Amino acid sequence: MKFAIIVFPGSNCDYDAYYVISKHLKAKVDFIWHKESDLKDYDCIIIPGGFSYGDYLRAGAIAQFSRIMDAIKVEAKKGKSIIGICNGFQILVESRLLPGALITNNTTRFISKKIKLKVTNSNSLFTKNYQINEEIEMPIAHKQGNYYANKDLIDRLEDNNQIAFKYIKNPNGSSGDIAGILNKNKNILGMMPHPERAAELLLGECRGVEIFRSMLHQVL
């Protein structure tokens, strides 16, 4: 049972994720540089937050062409669990592994604060340890976290139960208050809030760790 944390030039939440996986889950975890091309030895993949390629053009736009993304697509097809957090979410939508787009916050500002989320799917590989409608607190830290989806897409996401988390108070203008979505097969999760920064009480909130624990347990 092994986690891979993908590292791009500009990733900066990679060590936070590594700390949570190794310390709290006691699971094996490796950093994988984005120029690698093979992830078959890994069971769970984390695309961490940061500012890959300086967020040039659009956040996540350039990272989608890194060699590792081909390997991620191969493992995604096999059904392995893949989570993209913040910039990782932006990379997943730019790569079309998740639908929709992430555009500039409607406040035009970078927002860094704790927010409250509601769990809207408690039956996925990532959210089994939560109750439906459970409220959890996590930090957000982004400027391009405004999830954009037209009405058709929102309806489809709702119908397929692909919305994992919603903001209780929408901080950035996201369509449908969406904070995190799953792909159709429910083995890929993208979310703007940072569960790895809400994984121990010393930081004020520890329920974030349950996402990673849930990923671990579905493999064991």
Add this chain to the structure above:
Amino acid sequence: MKAKIYINYKEGILDPEGATVSKALKSIGINGITELLIGKCIEMSFDNQTKEQAIKIVEDSCTKLLANPNTEVFQYKIIED
């Protein structure tokens, strides 16, 4: 040969930067603006390409990377030397 590429949000998608700048102009007494959109302008130069080849490069670049088809539209003009 050069290309000038303009990328903007699709109609109906709120451009928060544009809205803020529009308000700022109003606040300094510049009136009459109904909408202001802030997009990107990209300039591209080419080696010995024909106009048709340059158009293909621009369209390929926009479709694959420069514009996000979910949220953005692109326009361009080719400027011959």
